[in-house]
Amino acid sequence: MASSVTKLDNTKIVAEFLNSFDTFLFDCDGVLWSGTHLLPNVIETLDLLKKLNKKVLFVTNNSTKSREEYTKKFSNFGIEGITKEEIFSSSFATAIYMKNFTNLDSSKDKIWVFGESGIEKELQEVGFTTIGGTDPRLNEPWDQQATPFLPVDPEVKCVVAGLDQSINFHKLCVTFNYLKVPEVQYVATNIDTTFPGKPYLQPGCGSMINLLTTSSGREEPPNCGKPSQLMLDAVFKAYPDLKRERCCMVGDRLNTDIKFGIDGGLGGQLLVLSGVEKAECLTDLSHGFELPNFFAEKLGDVYELYSE
Amino acid sequence: MASSVTKLDNTKIVAEFLNSFDTFLFDCDGVLWSGTHLLPNVIETLDLLKKLNKKVLFVTNNSTKSREEYTKKFSNFGIEGITKEEIFSSSFATAIYMKNFTNLDSSKDKIWVFGESGIEKELQEVGFTTIGGTDPRLNEPWDQQATPFLPVDPEVKCVVAGLDQSINFHKLCVTFNYLKVPEVQYVATNIDTTFPGKPYLQPGCGSMINLLTTSSGREEPPNCGKPSQLMLDAVFKAYPDLKRERCCMVGDRLNTDIKFGIDGGLGGQLLVLSGVEKAECLTDLSHGFELPNFFAEKLGDVYELYSE
Numbered sequence: 001m002a003s004s005v006t007k008l009d010n011t012k013i014v015a016e017f018l019n020s021f022d023t024f025l026f027d028c029d030g031v032l033w034s035g036t037h038l039l040p041n042v043i044e045t046l047d048l049l050k051k052l053n054k055k056v057l058f059v060t061n062n063s064t065k066s067r068e069e070y071t072k073k074f075s076n077f078g079i080e081g082i083t084k085e086e087i088f089s090s091s092f093a094t095a096i097y098m099k100n101f102t103n104l105d106s107s108k109d110k111i112w113v114f115g116e117s118g119i120e121k122e123l124q125e126v127g128f129t130t131i132g133g134t135d136p137r138l139n140e141p142w143d144q145q146a147t148p149f150l151p152v153d154p155e156v157k158c159v160v161a162g163l164d165q166s167i168n169f170h171k172l173c174v175t176f177n178y179l180k181v182p183e184v185q186y187v188a189t190n191i192d193t194t195f196p197g198k199p200y201l202q203p204g205c206g207s208m209i210n211l212l213t214t215s216s217g218r219e220e221p222p223n224c225g226k227p228s229q230l231m232l233d234a235v236f237k238a239y240p241d242l243k244r245e246r247c248c249m250v251g252d253r254l255n256t257d258i259k260f261g262i263d264g265g266l267g268g269q270l271l272v273l274s275g276v277e278k279a280e281c282l283t284d285l286s287h288g289f290e291l292p293n294f295f296a297e298k299l300g301d302v303y304e305l306y307s308e
Numbered sequence: 309m310a311s312s313v314t315k316l317d318n319t320k321i322v323a324e325f326l327n328s329f330d331t332f333l334f335d336c337d338g339v340l341w342s343g344t345h346l347l348p349n350v351i352e353t354l355d356l357l358k359k360l361n362k363k364v365l366f367v368t369n370n371s372t373k374s375r376e377e378y379t380k381k382f383s384n385f386g387i388e389g390i391t392k393e394e395i396f397s398s399s400f401a402t403a404i405y406m407k408n409f410t411n412l413d414s415s416k417d418k419i420w421v422f423g424e425s426g427i428e429k430e431l432q433e434v435g436f437t438t439i440g441g442t443d444p445r446l447n448e449p450w451d452q453q454a455t456p457f458l459p460v461d462p463e464v465k466c467v468v469a470g471l472d473q474s475i476n477f478h479k480l481c482v483t484f485n486y487l488k489v490p491e492v493q494y495v496a497t498n499i500d501t502t503f504p505g506k507p508y509l510q511p512g513c514g515s516m517i518n519l520l521t522t523s524s525g526r527e528e529p530p531n532c533g534k535p536s537q538l539m540l541d542a543v544f545k546a547y548p549d550l551k552r553e554r555c556c557m558v559g560d561r562l563n564t565d566i567k568f569g570i571d572g573g574l575g576g577q578l579l580v581l582s583g584v585e586k587a588e589c590l591t592d593l594s595h596g597f598e599l600p601n602f603f604a605e606k607l608g609d610v611y612e613l614y615s616e
Binding site: 036193 | 343344450452458472473474475476477480481484485488501502505506507508509510511512514515516518519520522523524525
C-alpha cells in the first residue's frame with residue numbers, strides 16, 4: 001500500500017483527521033447509502049460533525065433528482081435538517097453551466113432532455129424550457145410515423161443527457177435525431193459508467209452517454225459532474241469563505257470523487273470502501289488514478305472510532 | 309470521384325455489370341426496403357435476376373428476426389419465394405459461431421440473450437438453452453430485490469447481445485451483472501452503430517453493445533455480422549460451389565457491406581445510396597474505408613436501366 005494513504009483505524013488518527021478540516025464534502029451513493037439502504041452509523045457521523053461545528057455539504061453526480069427532491073431523500077433515510085443550499089448535484093451544476101457558460105438564451109432557447117426529473121427541474125429553475133425528459137408520451141412504443149417528438153423542434157439548441165432509469169428506444173431515437181443536427185449542442189450531466197446499488201452494481205450515466213455519442217457520431221460532450229471542476233466552482237460560488245486546504249472530499253470512487261478533490265486542491269480526500277472501489281485499488285495501481293490521503297472501510301468508522 | 313467506381317447509369321454498363329457475376333448477395337435494410345417501406349423497383353430487379361439465372365442470397369446484420377421469420381418479412385413486402393436457406397442473418401451466423409467456434413456445450417451451457425427473438429430462435433435451433441431475451445418478466449420495472457433474473461445463473465456461460473428495440477433498464481442491469489462475471493463469454497451479433505428507418509435514422513446494435521461494454525469494463529466482443537467474415541464463411545459452407553470472383557455484394561454501408569465484400573475477395577461490390585451512405589462518401593474519403601467498384605442511386609436502377 002502506498003505509504004501516503006492513511007487508514008482511519010484508530011481513535012488518535014480519527015481525531016487528527018477531524019482536526020485537519022472545517023468542511024466535509026460528501027458524495028452520497030456508496031458513501032451515505034447504497035441504493036435504498038442507509039449505510040451503518042452515517043447519521044451518527046453526520047451528527048458528530050455537526051457537534052464539532054464542521055460544515056457539511058453534499059456533492060453528488062446523481063442527476064435524477066432536483067436538489068429540492070434530494071432533501072426529501074435525506075429525510076426518508078432519517079437524515080434530518082439538510083437544506084437545498086447544502087446540496088450540489090450534477091443536474092444543478094449543468095443548469096448553472098447552461099445558463100452561464102453557453103451562448104444559449106434561457107428566455108427563448110429550448111433544451112431536449114434525455115434523463116430524469118432532476119435535470120428538467122434544475123434547468124427550468126434557471127429559466128429554460130425543456131422538452132422530452134419525463135414526458136409520458138415517450139413511454140409509448142417508438143413509431144417513426146406516430147411520434148409527436150419528430151421532426152426536431154428548431155427552437156431546441158441543446159441536448160442535455162443524464163442517467164435515465166426509464167431508458168427506452170423511443171427516447172434513444174428522438175435524442176439521436178436531435179444529436180444528428182450539427183447546430184444542436186450536447187452536454188452531459190456526468191460520466192460515471194456505473195452506479196452503486198444493493199446488492200447489484202448498475203450501468204451508469206456515462207454508459208448511456210456512450211450509446212448516444214457512438215450512435216450519433218458526436219464528439220464526447222462536456223460534462224458537469226465530478227471530476228469536472230464545474231461542480232466545485234458552484235460550491236465556492238455559494239460559499240466563498242471556504243478554504244480549500246481545510247476542505248475534505250469524501251467519496252467511493254477514485255476516478256470521480258477523489259480526482260475531483262485532488263484536482264480542486266482540497267486539503268483532504270477520504271476514500272470509503274462501501275461503494276464502487278475495493279481495497280485492491282490502493283495497492284494495484286493499474287487503474288492509473290491518484291490515491292487519496294485517507295481511506296476507511298466505511299464513513300461510519302469515523303463515529304465508531306471517535307466514540308471509543 | 310475515384311475513377312475506379314463505376315456508376316450504373318446506362319443500359320450498356322448495367323448489361324456488363326450483370327454479365328460479370330453469377331451470384332448477388334444483398335443487404336436488406338436500406339437496399340431492398342427502408343424501415344417498413346419497400347424501395348422502388350426492387351421486386352422487378354429481383355425478378356430480372358431470376359430470369360437471368362442469377363443466384364440471389366440475402367446477408368443481413370439485422371438480428372431481430374430468425375431466418376424463418378425473415379421469409380415472412382420478404383413475403384409481406386410482396387417479395388415471394390424466398391426460402392430460409394437463401395437468408396443469412398447475424399443471429400444465424402452467431403448461432404453457427406457459438407456452436408462451432410467456442411468451447412460451449414449446447415446440451416448443457418445456457419446463454420443470456422440481450423436482444424430480440426431472432427437471436428433466441430437461431431441459438432435454440434442449434435441446441436442452446438437461452439434465458440433473458442424476450443422474457444416478458446424483463447418488461448417489469450427494474451427492482452434489485454424483486455428481479456427473478458439475479459443472482460446470475462451459474463449455468464450461463466455466455467452473453468449474446470444484439471439490437472433490442474425494447475431496451476430497458478431491467479435488461480441492461482441484468483446483462484451488466486452477467487458481464488461482470490469474468491468467466492462468462494461475450495459475443496455481439498453485429499456492430500452497426502445505426503440502422504436505417506424511414507424517415508428517421510435510428511441507433512443500432514453497435515451503440516447498445518457500446519453501452520454494455522463501457523459499463524461492464526469488458527473488452528470489445530467478437531461480432532458475427534458484416535464485415536466479419538464469419539457470415540461469409542456460413543454462406544460458402546452452405547454453397548460450396550460459389551466462385552468468389554463471380555459474386556457481387558450489394559449494400560448501403562461502406563464500413564459493413566462493402567468492406568465485407570472486399571475483405572472476402574468477392575469480384576464485385578455495389579453501393580446503393582438508398583440507405584445510410586450519401587454520394588459524398590465517394591469523394592470525401594475522410595471516412596477511411598475502401599470504395600466499391602460499382603455504385604447506383606438505388607437497386608431498382610438495375611431494372612430501370614436494363615429495361616430501357
